[in-house]
Amino acid sequence: MSQTTLEATTTRTDAGATIALSGDIDGSARQALDAAYAEVGDGDAVLLDFSRVQYINSTGIALIVGVLARARAQSRPVTACGLSEHYREIFEITRLSDFMTILADGPVPSADNGGRQ
């Protein structure tokens, strides 16, 4: 498995912001994540799309905790989609899943139905 630096692209719609993640979420992903989160507009719900993420390590989990903490401070709901079965288990073990909605596998939803609960 070769290292792929994370790319994170934020798309805003009326319903909220989708951050499409592609690559690895490890220590090197901080900048990309921060930049993508900065583009989320006021009041937007956030949908994190993990469908093109191959690898998340413990440092990456810490970065996701950081994003979640900021979103909670701003009272934004956070939803995750596209997680593999393995990382879905890790989100459960770490209890990240208690603080975000995890969508089941399937076609990646758009922010306007994924960001709402």
Next chain:
Amino acid sequence: MVPHTLRRVMFRRPRAAGAAAAPIETRAALPSEEKGAEPGLEISPNDPIVPYFQSAPGAVELRSLELHSPALEQMRAQGITMVVPLVTQGELIGLLNLGPRLSDQEYSPDDRRLLESLAAQVAPAVKVGQLVREQEAEVRARERIEQELEVARLIQQNFLPKELPELDGWRVAAYYRPARTVGGDFYDFIELPEGRIGLVVGDVTDKGVPAAMVMAATRSVLRAAAQRLLEPGTVLERINETLCSEIPPNMFVTCLYGVLDPGTGRLRYANAGHNLPIVESGGEVSELRATGMPLGLLPGMSYEEKEAVIAPGSSVLLYSDGLTEAHDPGREMFGTPRVRQLLAHGAVADELISDLLADLDRFTGAEAEQEDDITLVALARAGGAQELRPVLSFSVASAEGNEREAMRRVGDAAAAAGVDATRLERLKTAVAEATMNAMEHGNRYDPELPVEIAVARSDTVLSVRITDRGGARDIPQAEAPDIEAKLAGEQSPRGWGLYLIENMVDEVRADGDGDRHTLELITHLKGHGEGR
């Protein structure tokens, strides 16, 4: 006024309280240089003069005394005319005995007052002296016992093997822990012709130096006989004949003697009343039974000889009753079933011994004094389903991102070994996290220091050992990180590595030495063990 005789009489009390029926030893205690120069004085404990003196208000003139007392007659015969009882705290501890005055005059009231005041001061001092002497005697007795125990311990240690035999394809472990009073346990490994090895575990009745001496003698006879005779039963017969004529009739020795052929696992054994060895094979345990009387009791005994085969992957435990007959605080015995149960778990030699001891300590309680010597000898034969076989080993330099190589290579090996998809992903995460920890915490990202990774498998598990150069350290107990505190910014968002590792594999073990630290990750292969 010069007393003709001044003599101290000591009254000894029986040690046990309430032992009124026991005779009180009452005898004259004279300084050694005076012995023979003065007549002794024996006062029987039930002599009526004892209570009389004890309750006398002061000096007693013997002339006017009317008592049927042998001691009184003896004192009069010795020329004693007046006695001043030494009483302190109601206890008669001695007598001041006086003969007639040199002037042949009566003792005056002044004389008596002087003597009584002297007695009042002397009595407590004498009592203190007596107590000090008693205590000194006790200390000396204790020291003598300690010294004797030390001698016994030395004899025993001197005759126990200094090192374990190295047998190809076997793991051998032995353990001996003497009780404070040192019993007569022993064990031995005897090198025999054609690569065979004699295994001995025994126990001499009795404790201390006598037991240690008999143990030493038994061991010597056994070693000599074992070199000449191949059949374990015949060896025990020979020792029995020697011991019967040489050890005290109240002593005997239990002993298990076996001859092991490490190549084939064949074990021929005979047993002189010792605890039965326990064999574990594929999770099943059985006892090796052979009949025979303890050694040194009766001449002309014969010993049944049996044979067992210790199969690859099996192990055998020889032990003494100090293990099975240890008690818990409620006086329940440790017992053989507990030992069998531990063996059934398939622990290997040294591991089995440490598990047994940990179990025993939990059972008896940490504070409990060990009742008897404990001896354990365990042999485990390599091979079989549990044996780990190397699959892959490599190392990565300590540089960020290198955990991916570790993850990929271990992942490929694990997939080839048949680890199912779910477990494979978990294992890969655990390997990545453990490698990162090794690079960061163990090797401090020093690129000169490698992280070594070794993969091995048995029929049931896959083991990944990840070794750094950070030296032995405890892995902290991974608690579930407090995500609420992390989200609230009260804690660092980091700190997930170890928690993930522990949740991703079936077992995590740590070991290390001054230089290296190894984390071993165990994953059950498909179809074995519980799924998460």
